[in-house]
Amino acid sequence: MDRNKQHRQVALMRQSLFDQGLLDEQFVQLEELQDDANPNFVEEVVTLFYRDSARLILNIDQALDKSPLDFAKLDGYMHQFKGSASSIGAKKVKSECTLFREYCKAGNGEGCKRTFQQLKKEYALLRKKLETYFQLARQVGPVETACRRI
Amino acid sequence: MEQPSKINNNEKSIQQGFSPSGCGDLISTRKFTALVVDNDPICQIIEKAILESQGVETQFVGSGIDALDLLVTGANFDIIIIAWVLPMMNGVETTRQVRAMGIRSKLLAVTACFDERKKKAFLDAGVDEFIEKPLNPKKVASIMREMKND
Numbered sequence: 090m091d092r093n094k095q096h097r098q099v100a101l102m103r104q105s106l107f108d109q110g111l112l113d114e115q116f117v118q119l120e121e122l123q124d125d126a127n128p129n130f131v132e133e134v135v136t137l138f139y140r141d142s143a144r145l146i147l148n149i150d151q152a153l154d155k156s157p158l159d160f161a162k163l164d165g166y167m168h169q170f171k172g173s174a175s176s177i178g179a180k181k182v183k184s185e186c187t188l189f190r191e192y193c194k195a196g197n198g199e200g201c202k203r204t205f206q207q208l209k210k211e212y213a214l215l216r217k218k219l220e221t222y223f224q225l226a227r228q229v230g231p232v233e234t235a236c237r238r239i
Numbered sequence: 240m241e242q243p244s245k246i247n248n249n250e251k252s253i254q255q256g257f258s259p260s261g262c263g264d265l266i267s268t269r270k271f272t273a274l275v276v277d278n279d280p281i282c283q284i285i286e287k288a289i290l291e292s293q294g295v296e297t298q299f300v301g302s303g304i305d306a307l308d309l310l311v312t313g314a315n316f317d318i319i320i321i322a323w324v325l326p327m328m329n330g331v332e333t334t335r336q337v338r339a340m341g342i343r344s345k346l347l348a349v350t351a352c353f354d355e356r357k358k359k360a361f362l363d364a365g366v367d368e369f370i371e372k373p374l375n376p377k378k379v380a381s382i383m384r385e386m387k388n389d
Contacts, residue, residue: 118375122288130288138281168324172351173281176373190352 095229102222111215116178128231132223138177139216145170146209153202163201164193181211271386272315275299276306276333277322277349282372286320286349289376293383302326303333310337316344317386320374321366323350323357331364338365345386349374 106112116131123130149166152159171186185208192200271294275286278301290297295318300306303325310316319337323330334346345368348361353371361369370378 115373115375118289118377119285121376122292127288134281134284137284141280165324168351169279172322172324172372173279175351176279176282176285178373187352 092229095225099222099226099229102225106218106222111181111211111218112178113180113183114178115175119178129227132227135177135219135223138173138179142170142173142212146212149205153198153205158198158201160193160196160201164190167193179212179215182208182215185211271295271317271383273297273318273320274306274309274314274316274344275320276301276303276325276330277320278302278324278326279322282322282349282374286374289374289379290318292376293379295379295383303328303330303336306333307336307340310340310342318345318347318382320347320349321361323348323361331360334361334364334366345382347382 106116119131119134127133145166149163149170152163152166167186167189171183171190174182174186185204189201189204189208192198192204273290273295275283275290275297277283277286277299283299283301287297287299298309298316300309303321304327306319306321319342321330321333321337325333328336330348330350334348337344337346346366348358348366348369349372350357350361350369351372358369368382
């Protein structure tokens with residue numbers, strides 16, 4: 090595949106992440122921080138996010154297994170998770186975090202559990218799509234982010 | 240240095256070190272410094288990168304106690320960014336103690352989840368601004384513009 094086609098493929102893949110509501114403007118802002126000194130800044134931050142948040146996911150899973158549920162603790166975990174998810178522009182994950190916290194405030198354990206399952210799906214889906222995107226982007230070389238249509 | 244005429248274009252004014260407004264004011268070339276107080280590693284890295292992209296020399300610490308320990312040594316920061324959730328001493332209490340030390344830096348509270356109660360608590364404790372995460376480059380740029388014009 091020629092280089093132009095590869096670049097177009099990367100650009101389309103990137104755009105689809107926004108069109109599907111997986112990412113928001115914050116991701117674009119992070120891309121704009123990349124430069125020659127830090128060409129892979131976004132990928133590095135996303136990798137760190139997935140590594141660091143695995144611990145939070147485990148904590149929340151374990152807390153949801155307890156009875157009775159400690160909503161304050163759950164809320165605290167999710168507050169932190171939401172902070173880092175929103176910082177990388179993970180739009181759908183962030184929405185699920187907000188919903189989870191609403192269920193916590195309402196003391197709705199079933200709602201929390203259901204939402205958390207959905208959150209984990211969105212989290213895993215985003216991870217898979219970003220891994221594919223970053224891998225392709227690395228293969229074709231630097232992609233112009235001048236086209237910011239989102 | 241010769242005063243630029245009011246009809247100088249912006250680029251020429253900036254190169255000469257003068258404000259593009261043509262009023263003859265010098266652009267601030269002072270290096271600004273910041274301290275990020277947040278125990279989330281993703282937020283630490285992103286907030287530091289955002290500030291540094293605006294030319295702000297930035298450090299981060301993971302707790303209010305560490306922030307106070309640093310400040311007590313005489314370290315000066317133009318901007319201090321404080322998260323709500325911090326280990327041992329929360330962001331509001333950290334803010335109170337920073338102000339009690341007589342520190343007049345610009346204090347920005349950042350939190351993953353906005354609510355009025357939190358905002359009021361932070362403002363009463365002494366922050367200058369309350370921001371919902373994610374902190375983004377546009378917001379930081381606007382704050383820096385205000386500070387440089389002060």
